[in-house]
Amino acid sequence: MLPPVPTLFPGQEERERLDDLLTRELARANERVAGGSVVPTLDVAAFKRELAAYDFGAPHPLEALLHWTIAQMERGVVHMTHPRYFGLFNPAPTFPALCGDRVTGAFNPQLATWRRAPAAVEIESHVVRAVAKRVGLPAHATGHFTSGGSEANYTATICALTRANPRFAAEGARAFDGAPVFYISRESHLAWVKIAHQAGIGRDAVQLVPTDGSGRMDANALAEAIKSDLRRGSVPVMVVATAGTTNAGMIDPLVRCAAIARESGLWYHVDAAWGGALVASAKLRGAIEGIELGDSVTIDAHKWFATTMGCGMFITTHAPILSSAFQVSTGFMPSNVADLDPYVTTAQWSRRFLGVRLFLSLGAAGWPGYAEHVERAVDLIALLEQLLAARGWTIANSSRLALLCVEPPKGLGTVQEIASRVLASGRAWVAVAKFEGREVIRVCLTHGEAAEDDIVQLVDVLNTPQ
Numbered sequence: 325m326l327p328p329v330p331t332l333f334p335g336q337e338e339r340e341r342l343d344d345l346l347t348r349e350l351a352r353a354n355e356r357v358a359g360g361s362v363v364p365t366l367d368v369a370a371f372k373r374e375l376a377a378y379d380f381g382a383p384h385p386l387e388a389l390l391h392w393t394i395a396q397m398e399r400g401v402v403h404m405t406h407p408r409y410f411g412l413f414n415p416a417p418t419f420p421a422l423c424g425d426r427v428t429g430a431f432n433p434q435l436a437t438w439r440r441a442p443a444a445v446e447i448e449s450h451v452v453r454a455v456a457k458r459v460g461l462p463a464h465a466t467g468h469f470t471s472g473g474s475e476a477n478y479t480a481t482i483c484a485l486t487r488a489n490p491r492f493a494a495e496g497a498r499a500f501d502g503a504p505v506f507y508i509s510r511e512s513h514l515a516w517v518k519i520a521h522q523a524g525i526g527r528d529a530v531q532l533v534p535t536d537g538s539g540r541m542d543a544n545a546l547a548e549a550i551k552s553d554l555r556r557g558s559v560p561v562m563v564v565a566t567a568g569t570t571n572a573g574m575i576d577p578l579v580r581c582a583a584i585a586r587e588s589g590l591w592y593h594v595d596a597a598w599g600g601a602l603v604a605s606a607k608l609r610g611a612i613e614g615i616e617l618g619d620s621v622t623i624d625a626h627k628w629f630a631t632t633m634g635c636g637m638f639i640t641t642h643a644p645i646l647s648s649a650f651q652v653s654t655g656f657m658p659s660n661v662a663d664l665d666p667y668v669t670t671a672q673w674s675r676r677f678l679g680v681r682l683f684l685s686l687g688a689a690g691w692p693g694y695a696e697h698v699e700r701a702v703d704l705i706a707l708l709e710q711l712l713a714a715r716g717w718t719i720a721n722s723s724r725l726a727l728l729c730v731e732p733p734k735g736l737g738t739v740q741e742i743a744s745r746v747l748a749s750g751r752a753w754v755a756v757a758k759f760e761g762r763e764v765i766r767v768c769l770t771h772g773e774a775a776e777d778d779i780v781q782l783v784d785v786l787n788t789p790q
């Protein structure tokens with residue numbers, strides 16, 4: 325019998341040595357990242373040559389591999405962990421979330437069924453129920469962790485179609501007498517288009533509802549669109565309101581959208597992938613009033629709750645629909661219990677222990693800690709707004725979240741030029757976005773440790789001409 329391969333399964337002493345080394349090296353790398361360039365500084369040609377040399381014909385010492393990989397990450401990615409990454413909702417992760425990744429990796433539990441990982445499944449379900457309660461959903465609300473917002477929104481679509489027509493499960497889109505359609509605002513996250521494709525109802529199923537000039541869904545236009553689709557023989561199935569649009573952090577009129585969806589008998593989904601974290605703050609949560617009216621809600625832990633990537637949540641008040649949408653039965657699984665076994669209530673089968681990162685973060689900070697986390701981000705963006713307005717910048721959006729869209733005063737260059745300049749400086753990262761047809765610089769506060777000085781530095785770099 326061959327012994328275990330020692331390069332894959334080293335002894336305990338070697339594991340501990342490398343673990344310690346990794347912890348130390350990562351901490352140092354993180355310090356260098358915070359003091360260095362936000363954007364990649366990689367010499368791509370040299371990197372590709374070095375990468376090609378790993379042809380896997382012979383083994384390399386893991387220690388050297390770790391050093392090499394960390395060095396490439398330092399030079400070769402945009403740094404979400406840099407306090408002046410004012411980017412696309414990707415946060416610097418909380419420390420408890422990083423601990424959670426280690427716990428998950430070490431035990432590598434399989435969460436397809438309750439029986440194989442009762443502790444892990446119960447922890448996830450406890451956290452999702454706590455979030456659902458905080459959202460204000462009824463006590464019977466249920467849900468699960470997802471790979472992210474897109475999977476959660478996909479799950480909502482499948483549930484809406486399943487409820488709209490019980491034959492959808494067997495016949496797909498053919499079950500409907502007309503083309504199934506659903507409604508999102510034109511400012512919403514367009515992963516919805518891919519979702520319609522995946523769900524088999526086709527990209528044309530997505531009805532883009534006009535906005536009101538301020539980035540919010542125009543509720544009257546929504547009501548009109550539903551009526552007109554019904555007249556044409558289409559089959560409306562779902563209204564999606566966004567609580568925190570990707571471009572501008574705007575919040576659709578959640579209560580009105582809920583009423584319109586109810587009147588028409590449609591599934592009402594609230595995509596609060598980023599903005600949902602406001603439920604933590606008694607001071608700010610009023611901005612997303614109406615989220616509790618959702619038949620389902622998406623909230624990403626890997627956005628404003630700042631866990632590591634791959635951590636979304638789907639929550640619904642319709643457990644039976646969720647389980648009928650994903651039910652399947654096979655002899656090789658140990659059980660098949662609708663409200664217990666995740667593989668029969670979710671899109672995934674094999675499941676990583678995703679939720680432990682939010683469990684540890686929420687456990688360590690409590691809701692009060694997360695309230696401070698979101699409030700300080702909103703306060704820092706308010707400071708930015710004040711400083712930029714004083715320098716003649718125009719504020720394009722009026723978000724109540726930590727996201728500012730701005731247009732430069734004359735003389736500084738175009739939005740594109742300024743954004744390129746900021747990125748080239750390596751001092752900060754901002755995005756260019758389209759908001760209500762206008763090109764804007766989009767600044768979102770994503771780092772829980774960003775401070776006033778980071779805002780002052782951003783203002784400086786935005787106003788530094790070539």
Ligand SMILES: Cc1ncc(COP(=O)(O)O)c(C=O)c1O
Nearest residue numbers: 472473474475513568570595597
């Ligand atoms: C409002 C909204 N919904 C959904 C998504 C998609 O989420 P994910 O990237 O986690 O799949 C995003 C991503 O930014 C988003 O902003």
